[in-house]
Amino acid sequence: MKEIFVSDIDGMAAGKDVVVKGWxxxxxxxxxxxxxxxxxxxxxxxxxxxxxxxDFQLLEKISRESVVSVSGTIPESIKSNVGxxxxxxxxxxxxxxxxxxxxxxxxxVETDMDTRFNxxxxxxxxxxxxxxxxxxxxxxxxxxxxxxxxxxxxxxTPKTVSAATEGGAELFHVKYFEKDIFLNQSPQLYKEMLxxxxxxxxxxxxxxxxxxxxxxxxxxxxxxxxxxxxxFADHNDAMLMLENAIANGIRNFMDTVKDAKSFSLxxxxxxxxxxxxxxxxxxxxxxxxxxxxxxxxxxxxxxxxIIGKRFEGFYFITEWPKxxxxxxxxxxxxxxxxxxxxxxxFREIEITSGAQRVHNPxxxxxxxxxxxxxxxxxEFYLKTxxxxxxxxxxxxxGLERLVQVVLGLPNIREASLFPRDRTRVFP
Ligand code: ATP
Ligand code: MN
Numbered sequence: 566m567k568e569i570f571v572s573d574i575d576g577m578a579a580g581k582d583v584v585v586k587g588w589x590x591x592x593x594x595x596x597x598x599x600x601x602x603x604x605x606x607x608x609x610x611x612x613x614x615x616x617x618x619x620d621f622q623l624l625e626k627i628s629r630e631s632v633v634s635v636s637g638t639i640p641e642s643i644k645s646n647v648g649x650x651x652x653x654x655x656x657x658x659x660x661x662x663x664x665x666x667x668x669x670x671x672x673x674v675e676t677d678m679d680t681r682f683n684x685x686x687x688x689x690x691x692x693x694x695x696x697x698x699x700x701x702x703x704x705x706x707x708x709x710x711x712x713x714x715x716x717x718x719x720x721x722t723p724k725t726v727s728a729a730t731e732g733g734a735e736l737f738h739v740k741y742f743e744k745d746i747f748l749n750q751s752p753q754l755y756k757e758m759l760x761x762x763x764x765x766x767x768x769x770x771x772x773x774x775x776x777x778x779x780x781x782x783x784x785x786x787x788x789x790x791x792x793x794x795x796x797f798a799d800h801n802d803a804m805l806m807l808e809n810a811i812a813n814g815i816r817n818f819m820d821t822v823k824d825a826k827s828f829s830l831x832x833x834x835x836x837x838x839x840x841x842x843x844x845x846x847x848x849x850x851x852x853x854x855x856x857x858x859x860x861x862x863x864x865x866x867x868x869x870x871i872i873g874k875r876f877e878g879f880y881f882i883t884e885w886p887k888x889x890x891x892x893x894x895x896x897x898x899x900x901x902x903x904x905x906x907x908x909x910x911f912r913e914i915e916i917t918s919g920a921q922r923v924h925n926p927x928x929x930x931x932x933x934x935x936x937x938x939x940x941x942x943x944e945f946y947l948k949t950x951x952x953x954x955x956x957x958x959x960x961x962x963g964l965e966r967l968v969q970v971v972l973g974l975p976n977i978r979e980a981s982l983f984p985r986d987r988t989r990v991f992p
Contacts, residue, residue, distance in 0.1 A: 572607035574649050579641045583651060585610055586634045586659070588690065590671060592627050599624040601656075602647060603635060606695065611645035612637060612653045620656040630662035630670070630687075678978065685983060685992065697980060699822045700829070701968045705770065707817025708791060708810040715806065717766040717793060722755035724748055724772060728942045731891045735775045737786075748774035751961055753893065754946045756794035757922060760957045761949035765796040770964070780987045782976045783914065785965060787985040794959035800895075800905040800921040803958040804881060807909060807917060808837045811879065815971060830973025831878060840880040844903070847872050847882060861902075863889045869913035879916070883907040892932040895921040909962070911970040919960025926950035 571585055587605035599614040599621065612635045614621055627633065637651030644650060667684040668676050670691055681688040688694055709719070726749045729736050737748040752769050759767045773790040795803060816834045819825045826832050847868070851858045854871050858864060864872070864882070872882070885906045887896055895905045906920035923929045926947055933940045933947075940947065965980040978984040983992060 570607045571605045571610045579639050581639045584636045589627050589631045589633050594624040609647040610649040611647050612651055614653040618653050623656050628662050628664045632659040700818050703818040703821050704814035707814035711810045711813040712768045717768045718764055720767045720769050722752045737774050737776050750775050752792050758949045760794050760796045761954045768793040789964040791962045796955035796957045798958045800958050803919050803960055807960055808839045812837050831971045835879055841883055843884040861886045861888045873912035879911050881907045892936045893922045895923050916966050917960050917962040921958040924954050924956045
């Protein structure tokens, strides 16, 4: 009888023979008895090794974090504070670990982030780190499921591009044979072109690259972007998809990840619809709080802190001025200086930007030029608007940002397996 995962032992009857495989987190040997605490991704089990076990001598040789396979029997009464125990009949060392360890796993000493990220594979063995990525995976799965059940098709678009999505300085240049090209900062233009290709609803989960100059707790240079685009839809339709996708992501996290609520900042599935506030209303609130903000400017962190205090968690800021939104953002019919756009916020932190897009090719070309960009570089994109482009809307969400706010992580780097920042492109 073989069991691969430690937690499979739960509920098994005494007397059952099992094989557990994992990392030797702790080894203790006394005269007549010894213990190995074995860890796998599902938990801990104590392998109790009595003197009469033929492999008793091995205990002296096994270093911490070595990979072992242990056969044994489940005892009548469990005498281990990890809550699981087997009485060992055989130990096989599958691979010895070198000593000393690069970083500790169970000791309470605080290791700085740099040291941890240099040996991230060991850092990730800590349950309190590993569970961040269980949460990330579960949230993404719940969001994907929601989009799939709403007739979205998942797509993959190129990350090497010759035109910038929005222009701007946040682009990485890459040598591409004789040419100088860019790493894509967003799949925006591609997902719109796919709407023109006759697929009404697309989404992508993929890397986005931004040459953010400064190290902040909220920016990575490579992050995971969840992007959707939907035809025959306006900004309100896209906001509905967003709040429900997020609620479903958090629901799946809470349903499937052990003890989710104990380590998550968000303690329940957020109620939809999320509250909405317009940019102009934000300006009024700021004025009342003696925090002047200029109409037409972006809202900075301080301003967003004031606004964010009014809401429990997620909320939308809608109808941003044209001046702070990209060229492809549709304007409001009745207020052309404002747009059919929104940001999803969690307190002062932006999670998503989205909008209805311009679908008229003449207007779109004009908007590109208004931003000082060369419309000839956008011909591949503009031409898809001339042969039957539906009205459409969408959004782009930073997955690590979402995980950061849901779990209440102080730094976005904690939500990336191998973070990339101004100084780190390793390992
Ligand atoms: P910010 O103002 O926070 O830098 P942005 O407005 O420049 O973000 P968008 O272009 O609107 O970002 O990108 C959509 C989403 O992608 C953002 O709402 C955010 O969640 C995420 N995002 C953008 N830049 C980064 C980054 N450098 N690191 C991590 N996530 C990011
Ligand atoms: Mn944005």
